[in-house]
Amino acid sequence: MRPDTGRAGVVVAGGRSTRFGDTDKATVRVDGVPMIRRVVDGLAPAVDEIVVNCRRGQRPAFEAALSGLEVRFAEDPILDRGPVAGLRTGLQATTAEYAAVVACDMPFVPTALVDHLFAAARTHTGAVPEIGGQRQPFPAVVHVRAGLTACADAFVHQRGRLCEVVDVLDPVVVPERTVRAYADSAALRNINTRADLYEARVRT
Numbered sequence: 001m002r003p004d005t006g007r008a009g010v011v012v013a014g015g016r017s018t019r020f021g022d023t024d025k026a027t028v029r030v031d032g033v034p035m036i037r038r039v040v041d042g043l044a045p046a047v048d049e050i051v052v053n054c055r056r057g058q059r060p061a062f063e064a065a066l067s068g069l070e071v072r073f074a075e076d077p078i079l080d081r082g083p084v085a086g087l088r089t090g091l092q093a094t095t096a097e098y099a100a101v102v103a104c105d106m107p108f109v110p111t112a113l114v115d116h117l118f119a120a121a122r123t124h125t126g127a128v129p130e131i132g133g134q135r136q137p138f139p140a141v142v143h144v145r146a147g148l149t150a151c152a153d154a155f156v157h158q159r160g161r162l163c164e165v166v167d168v169l170d171p172v173v174v175p176e177r178t179v180r181a182y183a184d185s186a187a188l189r190n191i192n193t194r195a196d197l198y199e200a201r202v203r204t
């Protein structure tokens with residue numbers, strides 16, 4: 001990992017994977033590698049520290065899936081408050097100025113796209129990719145303090161959804177044609193179901 005960049009990676013992983021069935025999708029293997037390990041591997045070259053947000057009960061399995069990698073864990077103080085709460089827990093755990101934020105179920109986010117988002121976010125509150133006309137909360141880069149304020153606003157003044165965090169943050173938008181230079185559509189798909197996993201395995 002690069003030293004002294006002021007850049008963190010935050011992996012939000014405290015969900016229950018209900019659409020996936022009775023397995024935590026974060027630790028399911030994609031082509032032999034646990035999904036969350038692929039996420040961390042994609043982030044690591046672009047950042048100087050990695051924070052994994054999760055529930056306390058997920059830690060043993062995550063520690064096994066991430067063995068040998070340098071990560072810190074940020075446990076949710078209150079469970080099941082949704083991805084914005086997880087994002088906030090993760091952002092609270094770093095002193096970096098900017099953080100790349102990713103969900104645990106996006107195993108193919110290219111490091112080069114993360115680098116591009118960091119560069120685009122400089123002097124702004126963040127940078128998010130636009131895909132299919134929608135600004136995407138993950139993967140994104142946020143100014144950590146601005147991101148924390150946006151999470152709090154989304155909870156207090158709105159319904160606590162990720163899209164509201166993006167609205168409040170008002171980040172730079174990286175247009176889809178630029179995103180496509182770094183990642184094809186499959187690379188940014190998230191895995192919610194066994195069928196999604198099957199497609200991802202076919203791809204690798």
Ligand SMILES: Nc1nc2c(ncn2[C@@H]2O[C@H](COP(=O)(O)OP(=O)(O)OP(=O)(O)O)[C@@H](O)[C@H]2O)c(=O)[nH]1
Pocket residue numbers: 012013014015016017018019020053054055076079080081082083085086087102103104105190192
């Ligand atoms: N910390 C935390 N993270 C969450 C929570 N809910 C979802 N997430 C995370 O947010 C990201 C996107 O959420 P989903 O794709 O809906 O994942 P999920 O909630 O585990 O899966 P479903 O139960 O099928 O909706 C994933 O990385 C989840 O781990 C939560 O209550 N707390």
Ligand SMILES: [Mg+2]
Pocket residue numbers: 015
């Ligand atoms: Mg969910």
